[in-house]
Amino acid sequence: MTLTCGLDFGTSNSTMGVAANGVPQLLALEDGRQTIPSAIFFSFEDDVTYFGRKALSEYVTGADGRIMRALKSVLGTSLINDRTRIKKHQVAFTDILGLFIAELKQRAETALDGQIEQVVVGRPVRFVDDDDKADAEAQDQLEAAVRKQGYRHVEFQFEPIAAALDYERSVTREELALVVDLGGGTSDFTVIRVSPERARATARAQDILATAGVHIGGTDFDRLLSMGKIMPMLGYQTETADHKRVLPSAPYYDLATWHRINRLYNPKTLAELRSTRNEAKHPELVERMIDIVENRLGHRLGASVEEAKIGLSDAEQVRFAFAAHEHDLETEITRADFDAVLENSVARIKATIDATLQLADVEAPAIETLILTGGSTLVPAIVTALAVMFPTAQTVRTDVLGSVGLGLALDASRRFQG
Secondary structure, three states, X not given: OOEEEEEEEOOOEEEEEEEEOOEEEEOOOEOOEOOEEOEEEEEOOOOOEEEHHHHHHHHHOOOOEEXXXXXXHHOOOHHHHOEEEEOOEEEEHHHHHHHHHHHHHHHHHHHHOOOEEEEXXXXXXXXXXXXXXXXXXXXXXXXXXXHOOOOOEEEEEEHHXXXXXXXXXXXXXXXXXXXXXXXOOOEEEEEEXXXXXXXXXXXXXXXXXXXXXXXXXXXXXXXXXXXXXXHHHHOOOOEEOOOOOEOOOHHHHHHHOHHHHHHHXXXXXXXXXXXXXXXXXXXXXXXXXXXXXXXXXXXXXXXXXXXXXXXXXXXXXXXXEEXXXXXXXXXXXXXXXXXXXXXXXXXXXXXHHHHHHHHHOOOHHHOOEEEEEOHHHHOHHHHHHHHHHOOOOEEEEOOOOOHHHHHHHHHHHHHHHO
């Protein structure tokens, strides 16, 4: 029997789902859990490749190896053509992407006890902002990686539309909805009409009034928080001793950006950082940077920043503490600090929502329902901005990590099985 599924390959987490008789369900992909972090750890100690939570656990506990996260972020960028060193081998990012997708397929097929040949893959409205060619290339790259794992039929669906399909199962009347899908790497918006009657249709193009997206997501929020509060403790934006210029910012940007951290781990970068330390007004700060890069602690630092970000969704203030090899970093981070570093990003998100409404030719008060999906919809600055923009709309918070996968499963069953 030919099996059909939906694949939500996310920047931070991934899911796979199937549907029977119009009811979707997510498959257990890791220790009974339906979500799996989009992470790979290549262990140098036992030559085993770990995935998901196990990958993160191996890394956090100090095993020697290479961690890869935010794999989706390289699609449509120059990094997709790069190779990274895994022990003695140079491995292409496309092959690493394929490894993770292949593992998802194998786990799903084990759960279903069959071979999956047909798949609807979720994609953001925009992989790459303001570059249609790069955006199309990103989908082509993802499709090639998916097909290489043995899928015979591959189709794509916008992630926010998939979230709307999942929500539509519960509606009792027609509604004009705005789907707000804020994931790890992108923010996508869709104005769509949903209703019990429309849910039975396989072709929904006439119900989708507009879609738009911007390449901003949770990993960008991590980077901005890191650049605003953590990197200054490592010398970012400080001056040289002669007061003629500030220190080069590129290494700090790389350290704050998950999928660029590995670029720092080479002798040339360490030599440049030592040269920077020698001319810095505050060499002790740059020494902390060297400590982190030399001991390859960048991903652990990034994980600590992410934990602080998550903590600020519930608390007005969190204590940030990170122990490097020879130096400790400690500071207080307030929600006001977080709001401040996100100001420009929130403004871009609001502008993209306004553009989506204009494309749909509707005013904000006409939106009856906000369908929120994606972990970044929990960020307080986002919650506040949406409440101001849509004060009368009902807010529906879906399964923030699972609704897209459920919708893709429904879409796959309708497309391939009729």
